Amino acid sequence: MAQWLTGEVIENFAWNSELFSLRVRVPRPFEFVAGQFVRLGLAADGERYQRAYSLVNAPDDPVLEFLINRVHDGDLSPLLHRLTTGQALQVSQPPSGFFTLNEVPAGESLWLMATGTGIGPYLSMLQTQIPFERFDRIHLVHAVRYAADLAYQKQIQAWVDAQPQQLHYQPIVSREACEGALQGRIPALITSGELEQALGDTLTTTSQVMLCGNPEMIRDAKDVLEDKGLAKNLRRKPGNVTVEHYW
Known part of the structure; x- marks a missing residue:
């Protein structure tokens, strides 16, 4: 059963006005196979939003990284786009997927x-x-x-x-x-x-x-x-x- 970890944003790097890389530190070692994904989650206006994103970082890197494109009419990506260093978000565990x-x-x-x-x-x-x-x-x-x-x-x-x-x-x-x-x-x-x-x-x-x-x-x-x-x-x-x- 999936559990949620509370992660901390350590960088939100903009490649351009819509494309960004989110780097997140989680409280304990995070094991996954390259190619797998997790869900990122945020609460806003009394609602909880979540979506699957692939891990970009190496499996032995303690900082998780995600490449994200802001979808203006999306529920989650605009919220992720606004995150700044030190803010929290939820990361699902364990990772999923067979694209490995x-x-x-x-x-x-x-x-x-x-x-x-x-x-x-x-x-x-x-x-x-x-x-x-x-x-x-x-x-x-x-x-x-x-x-x-x-x-x-x-x-x-x-x-x-x-x-x-x-x-x-x-x-x-x-x-x-x-x-x-x-x-x-x-x-x-x-x-x-x-x-x-x-x-x-x-x-x-x-x-x-x-x-x-x-x-x-x-x-x-x-x-x-x-x-x-x-x-x-x-x-x-x-x-x-x-x-x-x-x-």
Whole structure:
């Protein structure tokens, strides 16, 4: 049964006016597997609001971190957006979810594809040794609308610099030109071959793909990957494509 811990905000970092990272200290060690999520909760105006958010931090980091986009007509995210250092919020325990690397079969390459805040679980995974020990090549693909939505750029680049032969990063920006980024949607860039060309690798049945984010992206990407012979990964029938719907 889920329990609630009272956490303390130690930082609310704004990437832009809508996208922010919330760092939270909890009163005791918090164990989770990279890729899992918890619920954050706040009370306001006599109501209690809660929503699931993936953990961005490494599993051995004592400070929990969440990448959040403010939804103006949402119940919780505007409240979280206003939190300041020292304020309290509730964090559910234990963590939940099966969007983890131990659910992904063996393969030669690992493609981590996300839209928006869906990059969160991958950031946690890449702070462990698991993907680097299991896969020869790792491709982090992050699709957003505007360049300002490309969070954690310095951290990602530091990881790429440390593992240049193994880890590759490809941003995608759909609504404006951005140096170094592809333009368009993930499914279309798979279909055209532009994504594979940019990363210098090929999506085959020796690849493992994780999809996280916009349900439309996941639906369409699954279809184009299936056309390439990459089937959905299920516990009862292992395949190549593991998915997490993010909203």
